Amino acid sequence: MIRALFSAKTLLVAALLLAALILAPQVLPRFYIYLMALVFVTGLLATSLNMVLGFGGMYQFHHAVFYGFGAYALTLLLTKAGMPPVFAYLLAPCCSAALGLLLGLITVRLTKLYFGMLQISLGSLVWALAYRWYSFTGGDDGIHGIPLPDVVYSSTGAYYFSLAVCSVSLLVMYLIVNSPFGRIFQGIRDNPERCRAVGVDVHRHQLAGQAIAAFFAGVAGTLFVTVEGSVFPELMFWTLSLELIIMCLLGGWFVFLGPMLGAAIIVVLRTFVGIYTEYWTLVLGVVLMLLIFFLPEGVLGFALRKAGPAQADPAKE
């Protein structure tokens, strides 16, 4: 599987894509650069969700809480603690991972819907605390004008930074999904009883999965701060989590890059629908209904099935 990733064809496509993305700021207007950076951030977030949702089979209903937590952690480390940016950027995702562990300790004892509903509820508590703790988190206003390091202050700088971090994170996540740990994780998704029978500690693996996914969600959170320069409690509101699940579904959640595509479609759609109407959620709701009825395997999943099993993504097996 790993070899498939580094085959000449894949490498060529990846190199061309990367070259195009690196050159993009030279030709595209500033707004599109911002939009693409937002796509990277959201795509990374959706991919990290899909690690536990699609590949782990866990009903991760409140993933956004780790995203928002990472964003808040970075902001508070920069503003309140006055930490050097390098350390703050490294520490913030670890804070998310710690939250993932903490919530995971309570939630992984439950399965499926119990797990998901409890996660929504506990995550909402974190949201409510950020929403009300005015003196620390800025309450429902959030925190604006965050002092970012000069390198990423311009929109081009933020773009390159998020492109680099997003690419590295995707690569690492791909390697994790295809590592022995990732295989066990998928085994747990398909048959937890059998995994337990052959001696796999299901809870411990799920807990580790929670921490890893939360870590990358935290990375996405730090990128959001970089691109947007502000944080607000909506980042960890539960409807965002369900929107992320829609992105995974839209792109196709048994394909590694599916959520990335889904995130790109949703972010772009939201931006352009938002120009014409304020009823974006109505549009999103209808899109979701159509998706559930007519395209349950997602855009990329559908495309790969049409292309035939020979070209299916290796991660799909």
Added chain:
Amino acid sequence: MDFASNITAAALFQQVLVGLSRTTILFIVSSGLSLVLGVLRIPNVAHGSLYMIGAFLTYTIAAAVGPGAFGFWIALVLAPLGVALLSFAAERGLFCHLYEREHLMLLLFTFSMTLVFNDLVKLIWGSDYRSFTAPGFLQGSFDVFGLPFPRYNLFLLLIGPLVAFGLWFLTNRTKIGKIARAAAVDREMVGAVGINVSWIFAATFVIGCYLAGLGGALVAPTQNITQGMDHTIIIEAFLIVIIGGLGNIWGALLGALIFGLTDSLGILIWPQFAIVFPYVAVVIVLLFRPKGLLKSTW
């Protein structure tokens, strides 16, 4: 922050009463959620939206009929029925074609209903908040140990047991209730003896949504009716059915009691972060009973 500085016996008693009336609303809403969870096995995310629609409908109907007690009673009867009708249309029109799909798809479908309903509410009622008052004889308050207790809350305290009895009667004494309970345990078997499971699902779904609407109608005079009131209630209802045991109506009652009381007593202890207390209670319950206090129907 005046931490736990204003606790007196009278205040404690008053908060218990307030908590109990809050419990009524929570119980009505979460029992509907639990009913749908038990039989259809779907956490209906749209439940909160239906609660909100119930509240807005109550406002509109009461305003249309005119001021006074009559408008209030008409609204209290009609608004939940309107919500039930809406859910019936959604269920028969769209939802019932998806029962063969996996759970996550069904859950996401209820989420898409939430998205559509919320924007419809915004379209119809706008983004402003609404408020209306209960009829005269339910307004005002009376004294409990020298502290005021709203009359409307007493009304809620009377409604709660009534709804609980109604639900008990429905699930234990009527044929449809018995079939629904059987379908919750083994839907294939129920289908095999010649009962149309799809219609049982529809009936359960509509009754569950009716309860959401009823909760919204009852809560309408006590608070501002706004966009966003759906989010709070759905999270609370989720927690309540989790600690009660998924699909168990009596569990919902127990969960609502725990939630309502910890919430209202928490306000007395630490006003700014009162929201923390119910969650702590939930975590404690789940540490000892991960599957909820009462037996889940699953």
